[in-house]
Amino acid sequence: MWEKVIENLKNKVETQDLEKLSLVEPIFVSEDKITLAIPGEQIKELLKSKYKNQLKESLKLIFNKLPKIELIIKTQDKDNLNSKYGFENFVVGPSNQLAYAASVAVSENPAKAYNPLFIYGGVGLGKTHLLHAIGNSIKKNNPNARVLYISSEEFTNELINSIQYKKMTQFRNKYRNLDCLLIDDIQFISKKERTEEEFFHTFNALYESQKQIIITSDKPPNEIPDIENRLKSRFSWGLIVDIQPPELETRIAIIRKKAELFNLEISQEIIEFIASSISSNVREIEGALIKISAYKSIMRKPVTLNLVKSILQDIIIRKEKMLTAENIQKTVAKHFNISVDSLKSSTRKKEILIPREIAMYLTRKITKNSLPEIKAKFGVKSHATIINACKRIESEMEKDINLKKKVEEIEKEITDV
Numbered sequence: 560m561w562e563k564v565i566e567n568l569k570n571k572v573e574t575q576d577l578e579k580l581s582l583v584e585p586i587f588v589s590e591d592k593i594t595l596a597i598p599g600e601q602i603k604e605l606l607k608s609k610y611k612n613q614l615k616e617s618l619k620l621i622f623n624k625l626p627k628i629e630l631i632i633k634t635q636d637k638d639n640l641n642s643k644y645g646f647e648n649f650v651v652g653p654s655n656q657l658a659y660a661a662s663v664a665v666s667e668n669p670a671k672a673y674n675p676l677f678i679y680g681g682v683g684l685g686k687t688h689l690l691h692a693i694g695n696s697i698k699k700n701n702p703n704a705r706v707l708y709i710s711s712e713e714f715t716n717e718l719i720n721s722i723q724y725k726k727m728t729q730f731r732n733k734y735r736n737l738d739c740l741l742i743d744d745i746q747f748i749s750k751k752e753r754t755e756e757e758f759f760h761t762f763n764a765l766y767e768s769q770k771q772i773i774i775t776s777d778k779p780p781n782e783i784p785d786i787e788n789r790l791k792s793r794f795s796w797g798l799i800v801d802i803q804p805p806e807l808e809t810r811i812a813i814i815r816k817k818a819e820l821f822n823l824e825i826s827q828e829i830i831e832f833i834a835s836s837i838s839s840n841v842r843e844i845e846g847a848l849i850k851i852s853a854y855k856s857i858m859r860k861p862v863t864l865n866l867v868k869s870i871l872q873d874i875i876i877r878k879e880k881m882l883t884a885e886n887i888q889k890t891v892a893k894h895f896n897i898s899v900d901s902l903k904s905s906t907r908k909k910e911i912l913i914p915r916e917i918a919m920y921l922t923r924k925i926t927k928n929s930l931p932e933i934k935a936k937f938g939v940k941s942h943a944t945i946i947n948a949c950k951r952i953e954s955e956m957e958k959d960i961n962l963k964k965k966v967e968e969i970e971k972e973i974t975d976v
């Protein structure tokens with residue numbers, strides 16, 4: 560029936576309006592009354608102010624008389640928000656302070672504080688948590704706000720379906736009529752031309768109508784490979800903040816908070832043990848606590864340090880395996896595109912010398928190897944060579960930001976296990 564109305568309206572309505580009106584759904588139809596479900600206040604207003612007469616005429620034509628027209632707003636689409644992620648259960652420390660503060664600011668003043676807000680950081684560091692917290696907080700302040708959380712993969716799948724089933728109008732209306740779009744892991748749209756194109760237009764539509772956009776990624780915009788420059792530049796229009804792996808103190812605070820949530824009583828000694836065994840990934844910390852909780856309830860035994868050590872053995876062994884001089888040499892060699900053997904040679908060529916000194920510096924910093932052990936692993940004659948290499952790299956990193964970044968990136972790759 561509504562298709563007939565639309566057919567009738569075709570020549571009397573502007574094209575872009577017609578697309579919007581085609582989203583209206585009749586949910587009750589009789590000769591006396593017709594109830595139309597409208598997706599949003601904007602379309603309702605459009606229908607009432609601009610097309611009331613045309614609508615009446617079309618209905619008259621179809622029914623031979625004019626039924627009573629009732630307009631109701633369609634219940635909102637699911638916002639995909641997970642209520643378990645809030646600001647109140649996000650532990651703040653130096654590593655995530657800025658991302659947290661920016662997220663709170665955006666949720667208090669959508670589209671006015673920072674737009675877009677771009678949050679990036681490694682795996683399991685709380686980016687998704689912050690996205691949901693922003694969405695939940697905006698909804699709490701304004702229950703009518705149209706907020707949507709979506710991963711860029713889901714966005715891509717939905718787009719593909721919409722193209723396949725010719726539902727692009729619905730797709731565009733869904734995304735372009737939001738007050739706040741929270742899009743997770745944007746790096747996954749790279750190399751997907753059509754998705755990038757569609758996201759570009761979604762971004763523009765929202766930005767131009769002053770709607771809030773929050774984006775997360777594993778890298779800053781300019782380092783996401785194979786993504787259009789026009790998107791990268793838009794991602795940088797607002798504020799870009801990073802989340803770093805939490806420091807020891809923050810990890811301890813996170814473990815305390817999570818243990819409390821899981822109703823798990825553990826001693827300070829155990830908390831510190833977990834915090835020092837799992838350094839870079841909060842999801843892994845959570846996983847460890849869930850495992851301990853499960854053991855506790857199944858075995859009905861008190862949680863001792865030894866029990867925790869045996870429960871977390873696989874994680875600890877995996878870490879120890881990665882934190883070796885051999886693995887550091889391999890990773891450094893890969894980053895500089897040179898061979899592991901050349902790292903152990905005595906050549907003074909700059910392109911080998913710097914990577915070799917970086918490898919020594921990282922071995923000293925992150926393994927438990929003693930100086931004689933490091934000496935043997937790099938085939939050098941004296942301890943002084945290693946100590947001097949470490950000092951040189953430390954002072955070079957202070958002067959050269961690119962070198963500092965490179966070393967940090969390699970260190971992250973080695974310790975992120």
Ligand SMILES: Nc1ncnc2c1ncn2[C@@H]1O[C@H](COP(=O)(O)OP(=O)(O)OP(=O)(O)O)[C@@H](O)[C@H]1O
Binds near residue numbers: 644648
């Ligand atoms: N600072 C924090 N305080 C409390 N919980 C945290 C914190 N950081 C991370 N978490 C928790 O760690 C888990 C992983 O975080 P989240 O899913 O947000 O990571 P992510 O950065 O989005 O990772 P990915 O890139 O894999 O999607 C979540 O359960 C989250 O609640």
